[in-house]
Amino acid sequence: MTEQKAGSILITGASSGIGEALALHYAKPGVFLALSGRDQERLDAIAQSCRGRGADVDAQIIDVVDEQAMRQWIEQVDDAHPLDLLIANAGIGLATSKDRSLHETTKKTFAINVTGVFNSIHPVLERMKKRQSGQIAIMASVAGFRGMPGAASYSASKVAVKAYGEALRGAYWGRVKVNVICPGFVESRMTAQNRFPMPFLMTADKAARIIAKGLRKNKGVIAFPFPTAFAMRFLTLLPQALSDAILRRSPQK
Numbered sequence: 039m040t041e042q043k044a045g046s047i048l049i050t051g052a053s054s055g056i057g058e059a060l061a062l063h064y065a066k067p068g069v070f071l072a073l074s075g076r077d078q079e080r081l082d083a084i085a086q087s088c089r090g091r092g093a094d095v096d097a098q099i100i101d102v103v104d105e106q107a108m109r110q111w112i113e114q115v116d117d118a119h120p121l122d123l124l125i126a127n128a129g130i131g132l133a134t135s136k137d138r139s140l141h142e143t144t145k146k147t148f149a150i151n152v153t154g155v156f157n158s159i160h161p162v163l164e165r166m167k168k169r170q171s172g173q174i175a176i177m178a179s180v181a182g183f184r185g186m187p188g189a190a191s192y193s194a195s196k197v198a199v200k201a202y203g204e205a206l207r208g209a210y211w212g213r214v215k216v217n218v219i220c221p222g223f224v225e226s227r228m229t230a231q232n233r234f235p236m237p238f239l240m241t242a243d244k245a246a247r248i249i250a251k252g253l254r255k256n257k258g259v260i261a262f263p264f265p266t267a268f269a270m271r272f273l274t275l276l277p278q279a280l281s282d283a284i285l286r287r288s289p290q291k
């Protein structure tokens with residue numbers, strides 16, 4: 039199968055987990071990678087590995103919440119290397135605790151998982167539309183199929199970006215490709231904190247291969263693994279009282 043032709047790719051949250059695996063997946067000669075994260079040491083090490091695979095790399099420490107810095111960096115990258123693919127991947131999965139109320143958890147989660155996605159994609163969306171080429175992928179989750187009592191802030195943030203991506207896909211149809219990525223459990227720093235069973239947990243490398251294949255095929259929603267995605271879709275079809283009763287038993291993040 040032919041690989042994605044993308045020559046210029048920007049990935050947020052490339053310093054760990056799925057973003058790291060995607061960066062390494064796409065790293066090869068002829069590819070320009072713009073990578074961001076917050077941890078300098080981890081991001082530098084990944085940038086080095088990508089260079090080792092032959093890619094040109096620009097690695098930047100930028101918080102996705104910083105709208106101005108994001109716009110400046112992304113426009114600069116796009117001026118020099120018009121982006122073929124932008125993956126808005128950076129995200130967090132915070133738990134509430136005795137030190138962090140539901141209000142604080144939700145505000146922080148939405149700032150990164152929702153506003154951070156806007157800050158990542160808006161600087162380039164109209165540019166891509168003008169040149170009638172380019173692809174934007176938004177990282178949601180299977181938890182974004184429905185509000186989940188065990189992860190209210192997280193699932194609501196992913197419902198929001200999933201819906202936004204689906205809407206943009208239609209709105210920009212024929213000019214910019216827009217895709218939503220909905221993984222189940224993937225090994226990463228985020229899931230390493232979970233103290234509950236994670237069915238069908240897969241490696242980040244495998245997830246990156248599935249995502250890249252879905253993007254190559256321009257799938258609207260790239261949801262995997264099949265059993266988790268199927269179960270989540272099925273839950274949304276059940277009568278509310280039944281899905282409520284099932285989900286009330288789901289583990290707390």
Ligand SMILES: NC(=O)c1ccc[n+]([C@@H]2O[C@H](COP(=O)([O-])OP(=O)(O)OC[C@H]3O[C@@H](n4cnc5c(N)ncnc54)[C@H](OP(=O)(O)O)[C@@H]3O)[C@@H](O)[C@H]2O)c1
Binds near residue numbers: 054
């Ligand atoms: N793992 C799963 O099971 C799973 C399932 C569904 C969806 N997802 C989604 O996949 C994405 C990646 O998560 P992951 O599982 O790979 O977790 P991870 O290993 O914790 O990676 C998260 C990445 O996002 C970056 N990030 C977080 N907050 C940021 C901010 N404010 N500004 C810039 N970068 C920020 C992190 O950077 P630093 O480490 O440098 O701070 C890191 O590179 C997230 O959107 C997550 O919701 C994950």
